[in-house]
Amino acid sequence: MLEIEQLYGGYNDAAVLTNVSFQVRKGELFGILGPNGSGKTTLLKIISGILPYKRGNILLKGQLLKKYSTKQLAKVIAVLSQHSSEAFSYSVRETVSLGRYAHQSGFFNEWSKEDEDIVQDVMSWTGIDSFQDQPIHLLSGGERQRVFLAQALAQEPEILLLDEPTNHLDLSYQKELLDLLKKWTGEKGLTVVSIFHDLNLAGLYCDRLLLLEKGEVNRCDTPNEVLKQETIEHVYHTEIRKHSHPIVPAPQMVLLPKSYYQNRKDMKITTENLTVGQEFISLLAPMSLRTMSSGVTGSGMGWYHTFVNRHVDKDYNCSNPREEMSEFLKANGFEPSETVGMMTAVYTEDAVYRLYEDDGFSLLVIVTAGVGNAVDVSKSHEQCGTLTPGTINTWLLVNGELTDEAFIQSVVTATEAKVKVMHDMDIKDVNTGTVATGTSTDSILIAATQKGKLLEYAGSIAPLGKLIGKGVYECTKEAIMKSKERKERAYAD
Amino acid sequence: MQKRFTQTFSNNKIVAYLLAVVLLITAMLLAISIGTVSVPIFDIVQIIGAGIFGFSMEQVDPMYSNIVLNIRLPRVILSGLVGASLAIAGAAFQGLLRNPLADPYTLGVSSGASVGAVLTLFLNLSIPIIGPFTLPFLSIICSFMTILIVLLFAQKIDRSMKVETIILTGVIFSSFLSSFISLMIALTGEELRQIIGWLLGSVSMRGWDYIKIMIPFFMIGSLLLLVSTKELNAMSFGEERAQHLGVNVQRRKLLVLTAGSILTGAAVAVSGAIGFVGLVIPHLTRLLWGPDHRHLLPLSILTGSGFLILADLTARTIISPTELPIGVITSLIGAPVFAIILMRSKRKERGR
Numbered sequence: 001m002l003e004i005e006q007l008y009g010g011y012n013d014a015a016v017l018t019n020v021s022f023q024v025r026k027g028e029l030f031g032i033l034g035p036n037g038s039g040k041t042t043l044l045k046i047i048s049g050i051l052p053y054k055r056g057n058i059l060l061k062g063q064l065l066k067k068y069s070t071k072q073l074a075k076v077i078a079v080l081s082q083h084s085s086e087a088f089s090y091s092v093r094e095t096v097s098l099g100r101y102a103h104q105s106g107f108f109n110e111w112s113k114e115d116e117d118i119v120q121d122v123m124s125w126t127g128i129d130s131f132q133d134q135p136i137h138l139l140s141g142g143e144r145q146r147v148f149l150a151q152a153l154a155q156e157p158e159i160l161l162l163d164e165p166t167n168h169l170d171l172s173y174q175k176e177l178l179d180l181l182k183k184w185t186g187e188k189g190l191t192v193v194s195i196f197h198d199l200n201l202a203g204l205y206c207d208r209l210l211l212l213e214k215g216e217v218n219r220c221d222t223p224n225e226v227l228k229q230e231t232i233e234h235v236y237h238t239e240i241r242k243h244s245h246p247i248v249p250a251p252q253m254v255l256l257p258k259s260y261y262q263n264r265k266d267m268k269i270t271t272e273n274l275t276v277g278q279e280f281i282s283l284l285a286p287m288s289l290r291t292m293s294s295g296v297t298g299s300g301m302g303w304y305h306t307f308v309n310r311h312v313d314k315d316y317n318c319s320n321p322r323e324e325m326s327e328f329l330k331a332n333g334f335e336p337s338e339t340v341g342m343m344t345a346v347y348t349e350d351a352v353y354r355l356y357e358d359d360g361f362s363l364l365v366i367v368t369a370g371v372g373n374a375v376d377v378s379k380s381h382e383q384c385g386t387l388t389p390g391t392i393n394t395w396l397l398v399n400g401e402l403t404d405e406a407f408i409q410s411v412v413t414a415t416e417a418k419v420k421v422m423h424d425m426d427i428k429d430v431n432t433g434t435v436a437t438g439t440s441t442d443s444i445l446i447a448a449t450q451k452g453k454l455l456e457y458a459g460s461i462a463p464l465g466k467l468i469g470k471g472v473y474e475c476t477k478e479a480i481m482k483s484k485e486r487k488e489r490a491y492a493d
Numbered sequence: 494m495q496k497r498f499t500q501t502f503s504n505n506k507i508v509a510y511l512l513a514v515v516l517l518i519t520a521m522l523l524a525i526s527i528g529t530v531s532v533p534i535f536d537i538v539q540i541i542g543a544g545i546f547g548f549s550m551e552q553v554d555p556m557y558s559n560i561v562l563n564i565r566l567p568r569v570i571l572s573g574l575v576g577a578s579l580a581i582a583g584a585a586f587q588g589l590l591r592n593p594l595a596d597p598y599t600l601g602v603s604s605g606a607s608v609g610a611v612l613t614l615f616l617n618l619s620i621p622i623i624g625p626f627t628l629p630f631l632s633i634i635c636s637f638m639t640i641l642i643v644l645l646f647a648q649k650i651d652r653s654m655k656v657e658t659i660i661l662t663g664v665i666f667s668s669f670l671s672s673f674i675s676l677m678i679a680l681t682g683e684e685l686r687q688i689i690g691w692l693l694g695s696v697s698m699r700g701w702d703y704i705k706i707m708i709p710f711f712m713i714g715s716l717l718l719l720v721s722t723k724e725l726n727a728m729s730f731g732e733e734r735a736q737h738l739g740v741n742v743q744r745r746k747l748l749v750l751t752a753g754s755i756l757t758g759a760a761v762a763v764s765g766a767i768g769f770v771g772l773v774i775p776h777l778t779r780l781l782w783g784p785d786h787r788h789l790l791p792l793s794i795l796t797g798s799g800f801l802i803l804a805d806l807t808a809r810t811i812i813s814p815t816e817l818p819i820g821v822i823t824s825l826i827g828a829p830v831f832a833i834i835l836m837r838s839k840r841k842e843r844g845r
Binding site: 048049050069070071073074075077078079081084085086087088089090091094095098099101102104151152155 | 588591592593723724726727729730731733734736737738739740741742779783784785
């Protein structure tokens, strides 16, 4: 559809683009990315025929772009630019009708039935037909953008060029516009070439991306290949992280604000952040921690700065523990959306906590444990039990930066250490008589400050894994002993 | 197409054209009728009918006939042509430059034309072959050169050719050219009265000759603009967008500037510098009937001629028997309107 071969061009003598080559296929949604001044807009202007080019070729439908007259070109390419200036207040319909200019022929440029039908069609597609008699200067930015989109579509183009189409649009219109474009590329075979500032939107919608750097093609490939952390960091000269979209298999990039590093410099989680009370244990971190947990509230992956482990009665029974927990947190002055909340039947005063230090990082382990309903997981399918509040709750707070792998390995390592404690203390599953591996409702929480030393792994022989193994083993053992002592005291009384 | 036709024309466009024609005819009849000798309207119709179709007109006073055909009718037609030329040129310039403040006067085109005319009178020039057309010819050449220089200069200052820059450049050139005219006046001896009289702007005692000079330029200029109305619509959304829509912007811009300069040059050549018609009439028309150039231009022709005929009528009757220069009347109305437009447009910008 559109082939660009070794293109050189720019304003006056300064060449903005050097040796740019790429192809756009019919029905593609093709994104152009690049930092400011990388030549995106220049490229678009050259393709749309506004700027002449010096060297190279542009082939449009197999024919040289220079061979097209302005009118012929307008029947193939329509442009929706970033800025629109309207000196006079034309009505919406008058504005859209101008899109038919290139298709009208004859001395008087007669307005045909076909013209009228197309204008009405594009107005209803873009949802502006309801205010077609209003003057455009009374419209909002988003509505105006849609009017000019309709104008461009009224040209019945085969290629639509867009310069940051979502610039003036709020979130829902951005999505609406791009959904619409995506639909048309599929249904009508429209080819869309668009400049994007928002890498994530480009990654979500485009079939292929062209990344420009200082007027040269850095990469032209599928979004996943172009949106690589190292590439983007190099081209945009900034720090970003790539992570996956929660639902769609599309790459997403996030920025890392500078203040984040500065403010977190001196942050360290120690036992001083911990308050152990009769009703609950709470840990208040000075800033949000990256957390992976199986709490009642705030479970899963997320950022939290308050952590609460609450004592509930053995017979706690509630149809909606999550809501009840939220209420409890609120009543105690915690914000549920920023808090990981856990429950335990164990008395929270018996919690064991200790800070373990290593070279450049440290680990705070907090364990509350009781083995009242210890279970051998390898035999648990033989029994039918109901869920009761957790008994071994393990918290691991790391002063360091953890990768996703490290988070998962931490859970594995901590679990192994716990099982070892059960084994060493010979704690039995009452129902089967075998050695238990844990209790039926254990919970775990891994939280990291995400600054300081990068800890890539937390397997049993990685530095962090070693610390976790040691810490969890010691603290769990001690906590179980405390719990046993309390039980014995209760008997003695 | 039928539907579209009725939609566009039935609502307000027919009314618009009707009102404009009524204004023009009323203005013409009034201007022919009123004066030191008042001619009854019925007689005017008869005299003109006789002039065109060769009726006999026994019952009409021959003095009336003389006044109408030799004095008032040419004057009315000439002022009508001048008003129409200035108005359509103004409408086109405003569309092209995307600003309601642009007009032949503010862009310096009028001053350019004046320099051409004054130069002709000052040096007593007469180009062979075209003879009596020397003055309008040089006027048009000078006005066209002025607009080109103004645009080139504006482009040098500001690559994006912001309209404010163009207008500012126009004003600068306008005063530069005015001082040039003053210089010629200071150096001149005998032709002084002729130059001053011409400069003040007047359509009196010009006769049919001037109409003959004016008509071809008016026809060519208006025609060129009237076939560019769609392009003007597109260009009022910005030159880039117009090109995206399929308009050959460079060619069309040159065409519109040429046509506008021809019209302005010719109007200035026959009547002197009459300001503000090109500003007020298109703006008023746009306010009333919308910015679509397909109707704005024809309506501006009709309204502009009607307006200038009435302005001329006022100029010669208000302190009769003394005649005021017509430029005084148009400026008296035009300057305040200009100020109001400016205030309104700035307020709108701020409100955004």
